[in-house]
Amino acid sequence: MVQIIAIANQKGGVGKTTTAVNLAASLAVLKKRVLLVDMDSQGNATMGSGIQKNDLLYSVTDVLLGEVPIETAISKAEVGYKVLGANRDLAGVELAIAEQEGREFILREALKEIEHAFDYIIVDCAPSLSLITVNALAAVHSVLIPMQCEYYALEGLADLTQTIDRIQQALNPDLHIVGVLRTMYDARNALTRDVSEELEQYFGKKLYDTVIPRNVRLAEAPAHGLPIIYFEKSSKGAVAYLNLAAEMLKKSKVKKGIKA
Numbered sequence: 001m002v003q004i005i006a007i008a009n010q011k012g013g014v015g016k017t018t019t020a021v022n023l024a025a026s027l028a029v030l031k032k033r034v035l036l037v038d039m040d041s042q043g044n045a046t047m048g049s050g051i052q053k054n055d056l057l058y059s060v061t062d063v064l065l066g067e068v069p070i071e072t073a074i075s076k077a078e079v080g081y082k083v084l085g086a087n088r089d090l091a092g093v094e095l096a097i098a099e100q101e102g103r104e105f106i107l108r109e110a111l112k113e114i115e116h117a118f119d120y121i122i123v124d125c126a127p128s129l130s131l132i133t134v135n136a137l138a139a140v141h142s143v144l145i146p147m148q149c150e151y152y153a154l155e156g157l158a159d160l161t162q163t164i165d166r167i168q169q170a171l172n173p174d175l176h177i178v179g180v181l182r183t184m185y186d187a188r189n190a191l192t193r194d195v196s197e198e199l200e201q202y203f204g205k206k207l208y209d210t211v212i213p214r215n216v217r218l219a220e221a222p223a224h225g226l227p228i229i230y231f232e233k234s235s236k237g238a239v240a241y242l243n244l245a246a247e248m249l250k251k252s253k254v255k256k257g258i259k260a
């Protein structure tokens with residue numbers, strides 16, 4: 001069955017989009033059928049997948065406005081997975097759907113039409129709790145939280161888990177945290193290690209063993225419209241995201257009771 005996962009954290013710049021793009025690419029390399037949905041008007045996940053956001057014939061905006069069937073709006077990226085892209089048009093959707101009945105469930109209803117064609121649907125969220133992000137959180141099974149191991153990460157933690165609880169209670173009873181990912185990790189930094197320890201205590205098994213190191217290649221790849229694995233496959237960043245995908249697959253097999 002398909003797994004639909006939002007990459008979310010209301011804190012900006014923590015590696016959500018980097019994780020969405022590179023996890024999608026890594027799962028595709030591991031032979032999974034993957035759709036990446038860009039729910040951020042910055043369109044970074046779209047561009048990072050090699051798709052020009054301003055040349056999109058249709059985008060997630062058209063789907064949320066009910067103007068085209070979702071299938072029509074999905075593009076095939078050159079990088080092994082499919083993309084429901086976004087650009088600045090998405091910023092106007094909020095107002096357009098604000099008064100609509102069932103406005104929180106538009107993405108969920110649309111995904112139902114195509115979810116059978118995928119093993120994983122990865123939804124990249126913006127760093128805010130807009131109606132667009134609420135649509136994302138109402139449509140997914142679970143949330144993957146990328147976190148930078150710095151002092152302020154812990155401060156935002158309570159807000160974030162509260163948000164997920166609220167959405168779970170009001171809109172999506174099965175919503176849960178699938179995992180917490182340490183990003184831009186620097187093992188030499190004492191604060192990183194301290195915060196990392198706190199995350200271990202707070203999240204236990206939900207904290208992925210895999211950590212994503214700070215790696216300049218990961219920051220360079222989007223400018224080339226390439227996930228890291230196609231940009232520099234032997235880089236530490238590429239290896240880390242492949243390890244994350246493998247860890248995810250292993251955990252989901254264990255959960256289903258299949259021996260890994």
Ligand SMILES: Nc1ncnc2c1ncn2[C@@H]1O[C@H](COP(=O)(O)OP(=O)(O)OP(=O)(O)O)[C@@H](O)[C@H]1O
Binds near residue numbers: 183214216
């Ligand atoms: N592991 C890493 N090593 C080095 N640079 C990274 C790493 N992960 C992300 N970056 C860089 O950090 C910046 C923020 O990353 P990213 O865009 O993925 O964060 P985000 O959480 O999606 O941001 P936003 O909240 O604006 O959507 C980008 O310039 C990205 O290239």
Ligand SMILES: [Mg+2]
Binds near residue numbers: 016017018044125
């Ligand atoms: Mg982003």
